[in-house]
Amino acid sequence: MGSIERREREREETRQLILNAALNLWMKDGFESVTIRNIADAIEYTPGAIYSYFKDKDEIFYALHFQAFEHFFDTLRSAALFGSPMERLKNIGEAYLKFAFENPQRYDLMFISATSGKKIAESDGWHVGEKAFDVLHATVKLAMDEGYIPKGDSKAASMMFWAHVHGIASLILRDRYIYSMETTKKLMKKGMDYMMSALAQKELA
Amino acid sequence: MGSIERREREREETRQLILNAALNLWMKDGFESVTIRNIADAIEYTPGAIYSYFKDKDEIFYALHFQAFEHFFDTLRSAALFGSPMERLKNIGEAYLKFAFENPQRYDLMFISATSGKKIAESDGWHVGEKAFDVLHATVKLAMDEGYIPKGDSKAASMMFWAHVHGIASLILRDRYIYSMETTKKLMKKGMDYMMSALAQKELA
DNA sequence: AAGATATTTTAAACGCTGTTCAACTTTCGA
DNA sequence: TCGAAAGTTGAACAGCGTTTAAAATATCTT
Numbered sequence: 001m002g003s004i005e006r007r008e009r010e011r012e013e014t015r016q017l018i019l020n021a022a023l024n025l026w027m028k029d030g031f032e033s034v035t036i037r038n039i040a041d042a043i044e045y046t047p048g049a050i051y052s053y054f055k056d057k058d059e060i061f062y063a064l065h066f067q068a069f070e071h072f073f074d075t076l077r078s079a080a081l082f083g084s085p086m087e088r089l090k091n092i093g094e095a096y097l098k099f100a101f102e103n104p105q106r107y108d109l110m111f112i113s114a115t116s117g118k119k120i121a122e123s124d125g126w127h128v129g130e131k132a133f134d135v136l137h138a139t140v141k142l143a144m145d146e147g148y149i150p151k152g153d154s155k156a157a158s159m160m161f162w163a164h165v166h167g168i169a170s171l172i173l174r175d176r177y178i179y180s181m182e183t184t185k186k187l188m189k190k191g192m193d194y195m196m197s198a199l200a201q202k203e204l205a
Numbered sequence: 206m207g208s209i210e211r212r213e214r215e216r217e218e219t220r221q222l223i224l225n226a227a228l229n230l231w232m233k234d235g236f237e238s239v240t241i242r243n244i245a246d247a248i249e250y251t252p253g254a255i256y257s258y259f260k261d262k263d264e265i266f267y268a269l270h271f272q273a274f275e276h277f278f279d280t281l282r283s284a285a286l287f288g289s290p291m292e293r294l295k296n297i298g299e300a301y302l303k304f305a306f307e308n309p310q311r312y313d314l315m316f317i318s319a320t321s322g323k324k325i326a327e328s329d330g331w332h333v334g335e336k337a338f339d340v341l342h343a344t345v346k347l348a349m350d351e352g353y354i355p356k357g358d359s360k361a362a363s364m365m366f367w368a369h370v371h372g373i374a375s376l377i378l379r380d381r382y383i384y385s386m387e388t389t390k391k392l393m394k395k396g397m398d399y400m401m402s403a404l405a406q407k408e409l410a
Numbered sequence: 411a412a413g414a415t416a417t418t419t420t421a422a423a424c425g426c427t428g429t430t431c432a433a434c435t436t437t438c439g440a
Numbered sequence: 441t442c443g444a445a446a447g448t449t450g451a452a453c454a455g456c457g458t459t460t461a462a463a464a465t466a467t468c469t470t
Contacts, residue, residue: 007417007467016322031319036457048459051417057457112317114236117380130383152399159389160396166381167372175322176371178335184364191365196358198404212437241428253430254448262428277441 012157017043017054019067022060026105026159061109062119069107071129092136093165093192099183100169105173112170136161149199164192189199213399222248222256224272227265231310266314273311274333280304281340290348291405297341298370298397305374306390317375341366354404369397 005027021042025034032115034055079095080088100107111117120126137158143149144157168188172178177184226247230239239260239370245252259265284300285293305312314321325331342363349362373393376382382389 002365033452035455037455046420047457048421052418081320108247111381112379113376114379121380126381126383129381133383150399150403153392153395156392156395158396158400160400163372163376163393163396164365164369165372166376167368167370170317171371172377174317174319175326176208176316177332178331178338187358187361187364188368190361191363191368194355194362195365195404196401198355199400240426242426252428256429257447309470315461 011053014043015063018050018053018060019064023064023105031105056121058115061113061115064106065109065113065119066128068103069132070109071103071106072099072110072132075137080135080139085139085146085148086196088139089143089149090120090196092139093161096165097169099168100112100173104173107169107173111166112173120202133158147201151202164195168192208293216258219248220268223255223258224269228269228310236310263320265326266320269311270314270318270321270324271333273308274313274337276308276311276341277304277337281337285340285344289355289399290351291340292356293344294348294366295401297344298366301370302374305378309378312374312378316371317378319361330351330393338363338367352406354406373397 019038021039022034025038025042036047036050039060040050050060054063075095075098076092079091082088082092095192118131135155139160140149140161141154144151144154172181172184172188179187223244226244228241231248232245241252241255245255259268280300280303281297284296285354287293288296325334342359343352345363345366346359349356349359354362377386377389377393382393
């Protein structure tokens with residue numbers, strides 16, 4: 001009697017249909033076009049039907065936030081694979097920003113939007129965030145242990161890196177810059193190099 | 206015939222009444238309570254009347270964003286007044302974060318919210334942001350010129366500082382942390398010290 | 411195969427939102 | 441005092457997220 005399994009599979013497929021429609025609407029017509037009615041139209045359902053798949057609209061964004069992290073893990077992990085610890089740190093930073101600028105909607109859900117943030121605060125622990133942080137933390141620890149950057153609290157140093165790249169991404173994605181966007185991106189990159197070279201232990205450079 | 210001046214003054218007072226009501230609603234009952242009807246109720250007007258003072262709701266937030274910067278300038282400037290260049294930099298960072306955590310709604314309008322961001326992108330230049338950046342930039346330049354931090358592109362270095370503190374503030378305000386909020390704040394502060402001491406030129410410490 | 415049961419979907423409604431606009435009221439200068 | 445200008449109102453509009461009884465569909469049991 002595999003019909004129950006098939007039903008579950010179909011439910012999951014419809015859930016995906018809803019999530020894809022929501023993200024497509026956002027990417028194509030902007031955030032304010034992501035309405036329950038538009039999503040329902042896109043998948044040829046009536047608005048009410050969506051509520052048998054998601055408790056409310058915020059849950060749709062929360063689910064998208066998880067989905068977005070899947071992409072992100074791959075990006076981050078493969079950036080941390082090769083090169084010296086110092087190069088790995090630089091790669092992680094660059095991969096992080098590349099992801100943010102190439103997937104602004106996804107980055108928004110993951111790290112900026114208040115609606116996802118509320119659900120995160122309500123849940124017990126932000127495990128996807130933790131998992132991503134661990135990739136960075138492992139690399140920072142490596143760089144510290146092998147003397148590429150000054151020894152200290154590896155968690156605190158990782159937080160510093162994270163805050164830095166997130167600051168760059170979120171200032172630009174939310175249009176908080178003084179020079180043009182391209183100039184700002186270049187200055188931010190230069191600023192990052194400035195910090196990295198200050199951190200690099202001279203005897204190992 | 207000063208009556209025209211008095212009328213202008215009254216208009217400005219009503220504008221302020223609206224802005225204060227909007228901010229009070231936000232601080233007291235949360236963002237979703239800031240509706241045109243609630244604002245109108247609070248100042249004993251009808252909703253339509255508000256539209257002779259502001260073109261639309263976003264303009265109210267945009268005006269609040271400017272108003273918030275006034276507070277911010279004082280905070281920032283007085284932090285940059287005393288001590289060695291290195292101490293000034295630390296003071297600016299701490300004042301920045303203090304402002305963000307003590308005025309989360311204002312900080313949101315200034316540096317995070319998409320609604321303010323849209324209006325900023327539409328306008329010609331983000332002059333309030335520039336003005337605040339200049340305070341930081343002047344201090345960074347001072348620290349560079351006097352050899353407290355490595356010489357380099359002072360704008361890029363200032364961007365780096367800004368991105369860093371904004372990253373800390375926005376990750377915490379939007380509930381993107383892994384440990385408890387207090388622990389995260391402490392780790393972030395430690396991370397900032399780590400970076401600052403890496404930047405500090407040893408011969409001058 | 412037929413009937414009972416569970417699930418899914420619909421259509422309509424509710425209360426809310428931002429916004430507009432003709433009509434009304436108030437204020438003001440001549 | 442009159443006429444114009446400015447300010448305010450109240451009703452309406454289209455849209456929103458969400459709920460719910462009823463209808464439709466699919467599944468399980470006999």
